[in-house]
Amino acid sequence: MVALGTFFIAFSLLFFEVFSTIVMSFVLGSGYIYFVIGISLLGLSAAASLVSVVSFRMDDRKRALTLFWGCVLLAALLVGNLVLFALLKDQINAGVELAARSDGLGGIVKKILTGQLWIALWLGLAMSVPYFVFGAIVTIIFKTLPASSFHKIYFADLFGAAFGCVGAIAALEWGGYALTALLPSVFAMLAGAAYLAKNVSRRTVGLAAASAVVPLVFLAPGLISAIEPVPQLNSLARDYDMKRKVTELWHGWNSYARVGALKSVSPSGEVDHIMALGNGEGHADLRPYQPQGYGDWKQRLAILGQALGAPETALVLFAGTGSDMLALDYYTQHKTKITGVELNHTMIRGALELKEFGLDKFYAQPNIRMVVSEAREFLEQDKNKYKSILLSWSGATIAYYSGSIGHTTQFVYTKEAFESMIDHLTPDGFIVVWNTNKVNSLATFRAIMEERGMKGIQNSSLVLYGTDPSTSDWKRYWDENPLIFKPSGFTAAEINRIKEVAKTIDLSVAYAPGEAVPPAFEPYKRVMTAPDLERSLADLSRESGLRFSVVDDDRPFSLDLFSTSRYLSLDFWQQTIDRGNLKMYEKYRAQQTLFVTGLLVAALVLILGPLAVKGGPPVSRLSAQHLVFFSAVGSGFMLVEIGLVHKLGLLLGNPAFAIAIVLAGLILSAGVGSLISDALFRWGNTFSYVVGFIFVYVILFVQLADPLVNHALAWPLVWRAVLALLVIAPLGLAMGQLFPQGLVRASEAGESFPPWAWAINGALGTIAAGLAPLVAQAVGFRVLLLTGAVIYLSILLLPAYRRAEGRSPVSASSPVCSASS
Structure with missing residues (x-):
């Protein structure tokens, strides 16, 4: 039953880790998640280090009781962390409100930059305590069981982790916040009961299992608020002066964000409705459907979408609840067939539940189609052509330009995405891009036209700008200068028409074919007219100290202007x-x-x-080789894992589903690899064979992943998930064999080595997770994957792991230390 208990406790911790990253994204902001998780995971390594130097012996009963009480403590700590999340969010809200009242938006930004990091560090220390307990439980098991069982226990650990990852996503999608939050504690208690089995009476085991429902007391209506964080509503509604009365009409959680519907009333009585994502990273106007019209409503994107006349068909990406669609439908007098694409199904569900807005009737109109889908996935599956394609306000967090992964919005501004949009245009169609840096967007469109041998590059693009210099600076990572791209080129009459329309919404021309360019926007002209695009981008980068480039799927950080040379x-x-x-x-x-x-x-x-x-591993050449081996396994696994999540994440669309399927598939196949590793190594498998296979497989994956993903994007989700799992499985099977067999090899040197190996593996995995975004931001995910492969290959330099494997002189069936006193 030790294996079953290990399954439950690994399920509990991975479930909690996935869930807590989503909650911390809301509490702190997505940019600070790693700061918390990094410190937390060091708690696991600290426990393993401590166990490695402590000498103790346990019989089966004593071990069972120790593990049971450890699980009880873990369950209590997990609930305690939930309460801490809510309390910290309240503290942050109070600080934000105070800063906003004194200095508006500037005060909020300053508060976030100076305060969030320290809160993240303290929260990380708090979360490191349950991770420490988990690390102690697992390493005690490995220190007191025979080496012959390592592969089975490691399999149970990975198997539970895989199901915990999937379970967290599924629970958030269909179980709501409170139940999802409490399930990790329930499974921690079940793990304790499993550890007791066969060592105490059945009645005691039954009582222990029944106690697993105790954490569910927080489902009581009066207690849910103690574990669910709430937003600062004025800041969420972007009322940074705190002068409006803001109430929340509805909210819900899904597997990647909290979504809330807000009513914001100004002191003069003006009412706005907003659908807000997370802490405001995504915003959608929530407009009622009014068939009779909207009066003098000026919605800039929709106005530009019909600047050349009412389009017969239009596609709106990042459609939100349909505000741009409502406006375009109104301006074109219901003549345009409009398709809207929105990834966040919870946002659509919330809008439909608010019956007073009548959006169910709007979505049911014969010329309206609202599709819940990831934009790239939709583009590959849709066969229609559109006169205008509008990229609405996409929302952004610091994660989008920091090198972080797991978000799919960024994939809509890449070269591959723009190519797909061009393929969906009618011969005289055009694309309107509202957000992101327009130097990068112009460069990307130009690169596509040059590769395709398309003529009229200089006549294909037009950029507008507004009156606010803080949002129109060409050096901003997130400017609001609308870019209109028309592959067939603009005529003089069309340019004049757009200029007239732009005046009605307070926009002027920053760049247009044949027009004088204001000095402040000369870089746009340089990008579109310079003989050599790469030279032009390099010159702009050098002059500005920023980084401009053609954005692609391998490095899809369209908002990232940070120059790597700054390091x-x-x-x-x-x-x-x-x-x-x-x-x-x-x-x-x-x-x-x-x-x-x-x-x-x-x-x-x-x-x-x-x-x-004293009592720890000796300082020796052999210890150094074990140190290098487990460092390579921990860091190599993490780098490859993150690279896979990115590369296959686009294939699977929904970011949460992508992480769940890729991580679960990799961890599960690694678990199977662990389970069969003992038999495979008895039959002649070696570390050299496994490492060589991993290296070659990653090289092949890097070469074939992009064309494979682009080809399969049009497949149904089920088949794409199957493809992802089939691609992952061989690699996971190989990577999963190294750690348990390395533990067997290390255990020959003494009982302190297996816990020490856990410490090394966990610590280096944590470091690699922090370095991965920095590497990906600098050089892309292909290089990240290749780095992981080379790290694995370094194992071949270790004599202790290069010699003929077989069975070592100390039998793997011998105990690492006595299992009984």
Whole structure:
């Protein structure tokens, strides 16, 4: 029953980790999730390091009781963390409100930059406690069981983790917040009961199992509020002066965000309705359906969408609840067939539940089609042509330009996405892009036209700008200068017509074919007219100290203008130390780099500390080889895992589903690899064979992944999921064999080595997870995957793992230490 208990407790912790990342994205902001998780995971490594230097012996009963009480403590700590999430969010809300009342939006930004990091660090320390308990439980098991059972226990650990990952996503989608939040504690208690089995009476085991329902007491209506964080409503409604009366009409959670419907009333009585995602990372106007009309409503994107006349067909991406669609339908007098695409099904569900807005009637109109889908997935499956394609306000978090992954919005601004949109245009069709940096967007459109041998590049694009210089600066990662791209080229009459329409919504021309370009927007002209596009982008990058490029699926960070050379700039680090005039994303990048460095130092202490303690692993050449081996396995696995999530995430569409399927598939196949590793190594398999296979497989995957994903995007989701699992399985089977067989090899050197190996593996995996976004931001995900493969290949340099495997002189069936006193 030890294996069953390990399954339950691994299920509990991975479930909690996935769930908590979603909640922390709401509490702190997605950019600070790694700061919390990184510290938390070090708690696991700290427990393993401690167990590695402590000498103890346990009989079966004593071990069962120790593990049971450990599970009870873990369940209590998990509930305690839920309460902490809610309390911290209340504290953050109060700070935001105070900062906004004194200094508006500037005060909020300053508060976030100075306060969120410290809150993240404290929350990480709090979360490290349950991770420490989990690490102690697992390493006690590995220290007190025979080496012959390592592959089975590791299989149970990975098997539980895989199901925990999927379970968290499924529970949030269909079970609601409160039940999802409490399930990890329930399964921790079930793990305790499983550990007791066969060592105490059946009645005791039954009582222990029944106690698993205790955490569910928080489902009582009066207690749910103690574990569910709530937003600061004025900030969520972007009322940064705190002068409006904001109430929440409805809210719900799904597997990647909290969604709320807000009513915002100004002091003069003007009413706005908003559908807000998370802490405001996504915003959609919530407009009622009024067949009789909307008076003098000026919706800029919709106005530009019919600037060249009412289009017969139009496609709106990032449609939200349909505000752009309502406006376009109104302006074209219901003559345009409009298709809207929105990823967040909870947002649509919430809008439909608010019957007073009548959106169910609007969606049912014969010329209206609202589709819940990821935009790239829709583009590959849809066969229709459109006169206009409108990219509405997409929303953004710091994660979009920090190198973070797991979001699919960024894939809509890549070269591959723009190519698909061009293929969906009618011969005289056009695309309107509202957000992102327009230097990058112009460069990407030009690169496509050059590759396809299309003529009239200089006549294909037109950029407008507004009166607010803070949102129209061409150097902003997130400018609001509408870009209109027409592959067939603009005529002089069309340019004049757009200029007239633009005046009605307070927009002017920044760049247009044959028009004088204002000096402030000269870079747009350089990108479109320079003889050499790459040289032009390089010159702009050098002159501005930013990074401009053609954005593609391998490095899809369309908002990322951070120049990698800044890492080597003394001025950058001096400004960081002096709190100089750095941009927000530069400050975040500095924080992340310094944080990963700090984690590396802490990891070295946890890894090297046991070598200096009596009873720990000895300082020897063999210990050094074990250190390198488990470092390579931990970091290599993490880098490959993150690369797979990115590459196959686009294939699967929904970001939460993508993470669940890819992670679960990789962890599950690794678990199967662990289970069969003992037999395979007895039959002649070797570390060299496994490492060689991993290296070659990753190389092939890097070469074939992009064309494979682009080909399969049009398939139904079920078949895409099957394809992803089939691609993942061979790699997972191979990677899963290394850790348990490495534990067997390490156990030959003494009982302190398996817990120490856990510490090394966990610590280096944590460091790799922090470095991965920085690497991907700098050089892309192909290089990230190849780096992971090379790290695995380094194992071939270790004599202890290169010699003929077979069965070592110390039988793997021998106990690492006595299982009985």
